[in-house]
Amino acid sequence: MAGIIDRPRFGCALGGALGLLRAIPRAVPILHAPAGCGYSVYIGLNAGAGYYGGGYCGSTSAPSSNVVEKEAVFGGEERLREQIASTMEIMDGDLYVVLSSCMVEMIGDDIRSAARIFPGVLATPTPSFHGNSYHGYDLMLETLIRDYVPEQAGKKPRSVNVIGLVPGQDAFYKGNLREIKRLLALIGLKANTLIGEGESLEDIRRSAESELTLNLSDVYGSLSAEAFKEKHGIPWLRAPLPVGYLQTEKFLLTVGEYFGLDREMIDQALQREREVYFDYLERISDSYNDLDFQRYGLVVADANYAPAVTAFVAEELGWLPRLTVVTDPLTGEQRARLDSRFETFEPSIKPEVRYDGNASAVRRHLADTWERNRNQKYYEALSPLIVIGSYFEKDLAEQLKCSYLPLSFPVNSRVIFNRAYAGLSGGLTLAEDLFGAIIPGR
Amino acid sequence: MSILSESPEVEVRERRLLSILSYEGDAEGLSAGSKAGRLGCPGRLYSQCSDCAEGCAETMTYHVRGAAVVSHAPVGCGVNVSNHNILGRAVSEARGLPTHKVNMISSNIVEHDTIYGAAEKLRRAVREADRRFGPRAIFIQASCASGIIGENLESVASEMEEELGYPVIPVYCEGFKSKIWSTGFDAVFHGLLRKLVQAPGGREKDLVNIFNFEGSDQFIPFLHKLGLRVNYLVPLASLEQLKTMSQAACTAHICETLATYIAGVLEERFGVPEVKVPPPFGLNWTDAWLREIARYTGKEAEAEELIKAERRRIEEPLKKLREQLRGRTIYVVSGDSFAHNLANIYKDLGIEVIGLNTLHHDQRTDSPGQPDTLGELIRSCGNIKNVTVCNKQPHQAIKILLRLRPDLLIVRHMNLTTMGLKLGIPTLFEGDANFSIGYDGVLKMGQRVIEALATKKLAETIAGHARLPYRQWWLDGENPRYTGEEQ
The missing domain is CATH 3.40.50.1980 (Nitrogenase molybdenum iron protein domain)
Incomplete structure (x- = not known):
């Protein structure tokens, strides 16, 4: 988990917290950090997340204490208090959250105690050495739930x-x-x-x-x-x-x-959805065989997409995912949970699953799992193949001369607004994008 | 005193070049204050994030052909690597070079390492970079975290250099060490000078070093007209090109802010003369620059011919552009000297530079003979009334734009153009620093201004729906001062 990483597929905890705050209208982050952190993290996440944009108060607008050597020596809490006060004077927000960088955590600044002086201002320590941006999202959301969401007496049913x-x-x-x-x-x-x-x-x-x-x-x-x-x-x-x-x-x-809902009722609810969904998906049956739309698959994605996309292409598109690489650093328990997601696959479509975040390692895993062409009398090639991964897999797809669709961070080569791959409409969109990527001569 | 620092690190710009981050007034005031070295660099009571030295360093180190980079940092510092990869690919393609891929490994400093040190991990990362990428040089980039734990990069680099048998170059670009992010360029150049650049084995009379950002190859065909070759440094250069930069006939810059340190040292140590006039932006600076290059390469007569021919060639189209653009106003936001470069183009197009913001300002240069681009700009275009020095800080920049309301905004740094669009001001991004050089550069700029002005509707539409995060009193008030004590 703490090993070196060849071209990381995520930002730091600070980045994850900023990503979440950017998603909340009128939220204002206050970074307690050297000048470069906010911008550097933004510029990586922006493009990596399909050109996410800075939103209301992100990107170069993000308030930041911009601490330097003086604070490294004498401590930076005084500078932070000054920055919180001036941010609240100048910036028009409904929520102010102090986030920290590696440097200020290492010099021992306590952002929570600095923020406490200002009523309503939240604080979440987010140094990179605590975790990556997926973790930073969780830290930030946890803070909101614990320190911001007011308790409610009753619950609203369903x-x-x-x-x-x-x-x-x-x-x-x-x-x-x-x-x-x-x-x-x-x-x-x-x-x-x-x-x-x-x-x-x-x-x-x-x-x-x-x-x-x-x-x-x-x-x-x-x-x-x-x-x-x-x-x-x-x-x-x-x-x-x-x-x-x-x-x-x-x-x-x-x-x-x-919720103890009736199975029958759920099936009823799905009836119309099935009609819509399969009316679209069955269109492909006219071309699937004629145009040879079956593919071997190599999926390289984060823990949310890797199992879901692998299962989708295997079970609904009839593809043959031979290798799936999950790119997050994981604990044993998390890994076991993901392993179980792949156990339900039919043997004929069950991929080899590897856990590795290093960008250049994917090729090695492929070589491990698929025999190379050594001029055997008969060689079964992994072809035609599609690589479903991130922008980092573009090179690999070019080397393998195969089709390619990036969907897991970073996806720098696509602009994403309201596109979805989840659920039914998302499944159709993903099928469109995948078939679109393999149309010959495209 | 020698320009080359004898220590592993080069002095930060605020001490070496008396760089500043805030000023408000006119160009002449800034120039006079700088000459006296009396402008200070106070901290801000309110600030927005900007850039760091590490981010600047990687714009160079990531793009050296045949090298790999180990970022000795927590993983977040490397999040930008995919953008650099896309840039490397796109620019190699544009320049007709083999595809450049960024070879980078993050040592992934975690909490345990911040307590017990991470030297062993760094060694492992360097060995891994060697194994995976097969480089002939490795840069080790420092970070805030490696700086705070006091990691001894120097000893690890020497050790690994011995083990691997090729240069392992520490780059001291810790983000908190300097308020001036351009210090990161100096850190890379200092590393190159210490570990890579070799004493000249001869002099290549037709080779011109051009220190540059990653961009298109406009200089190459341009100097080809004088029968000269360009050594494009540092992005996409090979290790061989870097090693032999000491053999060039002279050194020039795309932007004085980038490389006066290394150019000064090349002249001092290896006798490579540095071009002492501003870069070729705008007609008069292009003339002067060609003459200066010609002086070091024995091409004086050819240069005069070329200047005459080029001036004649662009006369007609330039006249047309002037007619279309006369009376338009522009506001320039860019790094120190590059803002002066851009500003010097517009007089040729009949456009008024209504104001100028440089992201920092060096009151000194590394050697006394290096050009004072601000002074040259005033000589070339007269005084400019609205001049600020401000390290991004959209909360201030937006107030200036609201007050001046230029017809067009031009910006050199990423993620600032959004200010213009959100205020309804058509905006031009000068992402490729090479785009506007030379005579054709003036024409291209004119054409691009015309195209950008046509985005008025887009800008107005975005402005009509965008909300700015500032309180009304801040937007309405006289520019309140939010800077603290001198430091």
Whole structure:
């Protein structure tokens, strides 16, 4: 977990916290950091997340104490207090959050005590050496849940908080949340996705009235889910991000079961959805064989996308995913959880699964899992192949002379606004993008 | 005193060049104050994030062909590597060079390392970079974290250099050490001078060093007209090009802010004369620059011919552009000397530079003979009334733009153009520093200004729906001062 990394696929904890605050309307971050941190993290996450933009108060507008050598020697809390006070005078926000960088944590500044003097100002320590941006999202959300969301006496029946998609890492988080909200509404649940389309700080403040927290991730968001449970008495359920019909059905059945909903009712709700979905998807049956649309697959993605996308291409597109590389640094427990996601695959489509975040390691894993051409009498080539990964896999796809679709961070070669890969409409969009990527001569 | 620092690190700019980060007044006031060296560098009571030395350093180190970079840092510092990869690819393609891929490894400093040290991990990362990328040189980039734990990069680099048998170059670019991010360039150049640049084995009379940012190859065909070759440094240069820069006939810059340190040392140590006039932006500076290059390469007669021919060639189209652009106003936001370069173009197009913001200002140069680009700009264009020095800080820049309301904003640094669009001001991004050099550069700039002015509707639409994060009193008030005591 703490090893060296060849071309990282995430930013630091500070970046994850900034990514989340950028997703909240009128939130103002206050960085206690050297001058470069805010901009450097922004510029990486912006492009990596499909040109996410700085939003209301991110990018070069982000307030930052810009500490230098003097503070490294004498401490920087006084400078931070000055910066918090001036930020509140000048910047017009509904939420102010102090975040920290590696340097100020290493010199022992206490951002929580500095922030405490200012009523309503929150603080979340986010040094990179505590974790990456997926973790930073969780730290920031946990702070909001513990220190900002007011407690509620009663719960609203059939209301659900949705967490686990990480803005600034997941280029599709917003479109995905829209689809998840729509799916849950199909079975009579009211979802509060906290940072979805049209949602605001008010939704975050009201999140304590939900009956359940749905965590869409096997890896991210656990601190936040626990915080909802401990602070607000809201139990949580893990229901991984679904892509395509089969996963969506399973997702709704899992959630429905929790609420004791009638299976029949869920099936009814899905009837119209099936008609729409398969009316589109079956179009491909006219071309699938004629144009040879079956592919071997190599999936390189984060813990949310790797299992979901692998399962989608294997089960719904009939593809042969031979290798899936999950790119997060994981604990043994998290790894076991992901392993179990692949255990349900039919043997004929079950991929080899590797855990490795190093950009140049993917080729090695491929060589390990697929015999090379050594002029054998008969050689079965891994072809035709598609690489579904991040921008870092572009080179690999070129070397292998195969098709390629980037969807996991960083996705610098795409601009993403409201596109979604989650659920039913997302599954169709992903199928469009994948088939689009393999049309010969394109 | 020698320009080359004898210590492993080069002195930061605020002490070496008396660099400043805030000023408000006119160009002449800034020039006079700088000559006397009496302008200070106070801290800010309110600041927004800007850049760091590490970010500047990687714009050079990531793009050296045949080298690898070990970022001795927590993982977040490396988040920008994918952008550099895309840049390296795009620019190699544009310049017709083999695709450049960034070979970078992060040592991934974690909490444990901040307590027990991370030297062993650094050694491992260097060995791994050697194994994976097969480089012929490795840069070790420092970070705030490695600086605070007091990591001894010097000894690890020497050790690894012995083990691997090629240069391992420490780059001291800790973000907190200097308020002036350009110090990161100096850190890279100092590393190159200590570990890579060799004493000249001869003199290549037709080779001109051009210190540059990553960009297109405008200089190469331009100097080809004089029968000269360009050594494009540092981005996308090979190790061989870097080693032999000491053999060139002379050294020039795309921007004085970038490389006066290394250019000064090349002249002092290896007798490579430095071009002592501003870079070729705008017609008069281009004439003077060609003459100066010609002086060091024995091409005086050819240069006079070329100047005459080029001036004639662009006369007609330039006249047309002037007719279209006369009376327009522009506001320039860019790094110190590069802002002066850009500003010197507009007089040729009949556009008024309504104001100028440089992101820092060096009151001194590394050697006394180096050009004072601000003074040269005043000589060339007269005094400019609204001049500020400000390290990005959109909260201040936006107030100036609201007050001056230029027809167009031009910006050299990423993620600042959004200020213009959110205020409804058409905005031009000077991402490729090479784009506007020479005679054709003036024409291209004119054409680009015309195209950018046509984005008025886009800018107005965005401004109509964008919300600025500042309180109304701040936007309405006289420019309140939010700087603290002199430091």
